[in-house]
Amino acid sequence: MIRYAVVGAGWISQEAFLPGAAQSGNSRVAAIVTGDVGKAGRLASFHGIPDVVSYADYDALLASDRIDAVYVALPNSMHADYAIRAAKAGKHVMVEKPLACTLDEAEAMIAAARDGGVFLMTAYRLHNEPGTLALLEKVRSGAIGRPLFFQSVFGFQSAPGNHRLKAEHWGGPLQDLGVYCVNAARHVFAEEPVEAIAVRHQPADDPRFAEIEATVAATLRFPSGGIAQFIVSFGAAPIDAYRVVGTEGDIELDPGYRFETATRMRLRRDGRVEETPFERVDQFGGQIAYFSDCIVRGEPPVADGGEGLADMRALLAIEEAALTGRPVAIGTPARSRYASADMARSCPVTDHRLLI
Structure with missing residues (x-):
């Protein structure tokens, strides 16, 4: 142990x-x-x-x-x-x-x-969650042809007083939610983004967002021509999904990120729709x-730490792009390892928890 x-x-x-x-x-x-x-x-x-x-x-x-x-x-x-x-x-x-x-x-x-x-x-x-890994394997096997673009939305209403609303802790929806979208896109394309553009919204009438933005929308460009777009928000109704569109079909995971629910995959190709629900596991x-x-x-x-650093480079570029309104280059070196099927772990869910 x-x-x-x-x-x-x-x-x-x-x-x-x-x-x-x-x-x-x-x-x-x-x-x-x-x-x-x-x-x-x-x-x-x-x-x-x-x-x-x-x-x-x-x-x-x-x-x-x-x-x-x-x-x-x-x-x-x-x-x-x-x-x-x-x-x-x-x-x-x-x-x-x-x-x-x-x-x-x-x-x-x-x-x-x-x-x-x-x-x-x-x-x-999510690198160990069976549904996530199944989607990546489908994409890599050519099930949707060549992946062209990634789309994602992830948001919920953040409770007042949460430390993620504090600028001193580098809080915000980009850092807390956008990191999932960035990571998913990087693994879908199996390469590192080279440029970011972004916009942000910080409402003046909501005290939760006195220090941080409520919503960020970002676009990442990848070397192969792939494009990833996502919107994350701390002021939205709960939503949690992403879709990858390729030259011959598209594939979706909805829900896609949160650990409280089971993932569900939907593959569309040649006029057919294939749905695969996955068992909820303890992620x-x-x-x-x-x-x-x-x-x-x-x-x-x-x-590893390099994986976390790769996402940070993208997050910081998105943050700068949102603040300046200009495209920002991302200089992450190519990585040789991405999440793969052998990393899947299926642990049973438990109700044995205490919240204080």
Whole structure:
């Protein structure tokens, strides 16, 4: 069993990671690192976690032999600090998306993992979700001909007070939701975007968006001629889907991104429609199982620090394009690895969770 410390006991840890770890089959949570020891103590008791430590005692935990890896689920502005400290202590690191707030931070995280001889994984749970991987395999097999363009919409109404609405944490729908669209498009085309254009909307009459935009629309251009367009919003009705249109057909995943629902694929070609519903799986359990497999086998994850950095380059280019109104070049080197069918993990869903 790979032993994880969960760094940050907020909603995503409570709702998804802590229940998912128990479903993984090869991992367990051995510690919670928190700013609220009382709340974390209740979570630890509920999940049978032996250790709760404060942020002040994080380095002592890292120096011990009580954990093998950490899962960093803190606001974006805190990712680099806690990941680098873990890597320097020889612990493997899984970090929520986006990887960091700046390219310098992301590169420092990658360097720390390399120098520490550990794996750094960006938490792309959909890389292990069977429906997502089935869509990618269909595209790569030529089921829709040559893929031409990618379209996506992803949005919901964000609750007031969420840290994702704060500029100091590099919050916003682009960073929180757009990262999924960027990542999906990159894997659909299996190449890196070269240019971004974008627009943004920041309503003056909604206090939630005093510091960030409510909606971002972006277009990415790929070397093969592929085009990806998406809209993400923190002020929209819930929506969650993407479609890839090719020279001979199109394929859609709807729902496509959220972990609370099962994915459903629709393929249209030659006047026929083929629908494939996928069983709902515990996406966090699958993600944890995959990373633990990588650790045990000594094989670096596909969603490594470089994967997170590639998405960050696109996000930062989109952000600049939206602010300036001008196209922005993206200089990401070609990558040799993308998500593939052998990465699929099907962990059963659980209702065993405690939300505080």
